[in-house]
Structure formats: C-alpha cells, structure tokens
Amino acid sequence: MEIEKSQPYGEGGAEAILNVQPNTSIFIAYHHLFGPHDDLMLLELDEMLLPDILNQRDKSYVDAVLCRQSKTYAVKFVGTSNSVFLIPPSNLSISLGASPNPSEKDHENSVVASVIKVVPGSMELVKVAPRLDKLKLLLSENPYGFDKCHK
Numbered sequence: 001m002e003i004e005k006s007q008p009y010g011e012g013g014a015e016a017i018l019n020v021q022p023n024t025s026i027f028i029a030y031h032h033l034f035g036p037h038d039d040l041m042l043l044e045l046d047e048m049l050l051p052d053i054l055n056q057r058d059k060s061y062v063d064a065v066l067c068r069q070s071k072t073y074a075v076k077f078v079g080t081s082n083s084v085f086l087i088p089p090s091n092l093s094i095s096l097g098a099s100p101n102p103s104e105k106d107h108e109n110s111v112v113a114s115v116i117k118v119v120p121g122s123m124e125l126v127k128v129a130p131r132l133d134k135l136k137l138l139l140s141e142n143p144y145g146f147d148k149c150h151k
Contacts, residue, residue, distance in 0.1 A: 013090030016111045031088065031114035040086065042122035043075075049125070065128070072130040079121035086117040 064075035
C-alpha cells in the first residue's frame with residue numbers, strides 16, 4: 001500500500017482524507033477514544049439552514065422539527081449499509097510509526113487516519129406541513145369575536 005508523495009507522512013486525521021488521490025489509499029486505525037459516542041450524529045443540510053438548527057422548539061413534539069419563517073422540516077434518521085467513519089482532526093490522530101505491532105514495521109511514517117466512530121446513518125431534513133393543533137387549541141380557549149373589538 002503506497003502513499004502519494006504529495007501527502008505529508010505521519011499526519012493523519014480528517015485532513016489526510018481530503019488529500020487522498022484517486023487509486024491510492026491510506027491506513028486507518030481505531031482511535032484510543034473509539035466507541036459508540038451516542039451523542040454524535042451526522043446531519044447534512046444546506047448552509048443557510050445552519051443558524052436555525054441552533055433554535056430549540058417545544059419539547060412536547062414526538063419528532064424533532066426545524067421551524068423556519070416559511071417552512072417546517074422533520075428531522076429523520078436514515079440508516080446506511082455502508083461503513084461511514086468519523087475521523088477527528090489530525091491533532092487527535094495517531095501515527096503508525098508509534099505502533100508497537102511488529103507487523104506494521106514496514107509502514108513506519110505512513111499516514112494513518114484514526115477512526116473515532118463508525119456511523120450507522122445520518123439525519124436528514126424533510127419538508128413537512130407545520131403542526132397547528134396546539135395553536136388551534138390556544139386560540140379556541142379565548143376566541144376573538146366582533147363584539148370584543150367595539151368595546
């Protein structure tokens with residue numbers, strides 16, 4: 001397994017993946033913090049929606065939703081049968097040169113990307129109609145009538 005000479009040896013992490021050329025490969029290894037990391041999920045979305053992700057809404061919804069001024073999105077989990085690896089930045093990566101395993105001796109100073117989690121899927125946004133049940137209930141508790149506006 002050879003590494004392109006344009007790649008810096010010994011540097012791994014997410015940056016190394018960006019530099020992989022077609023028909024080449026790099027080594028991957030388990031990061032020392034590898035595990036389920038249930039608090040990490042992938043969410044692919046348009047950059048203009050990013051500020052809205054940070055807004056939290058009513059916790060009584062069973063499904064997670066993203067509400068924008070003119071649209072509502074349901075947040076859905078989509079599983080994948082492919083292996084998707086989360087690789088942290090290079091400052092958290094390892095080098096094979098430091099490995100005590102003698103079978104890896106021939107690969108000293110090779111680029112290694114250390115995987116922190118194998119992701120079973122990702123979240124996606126699906127446009128949905130807004131749920132207006134709660135609004136209707138609040139409005140029905142205090143109906144507005146024509147006679148109230150003339151008092």
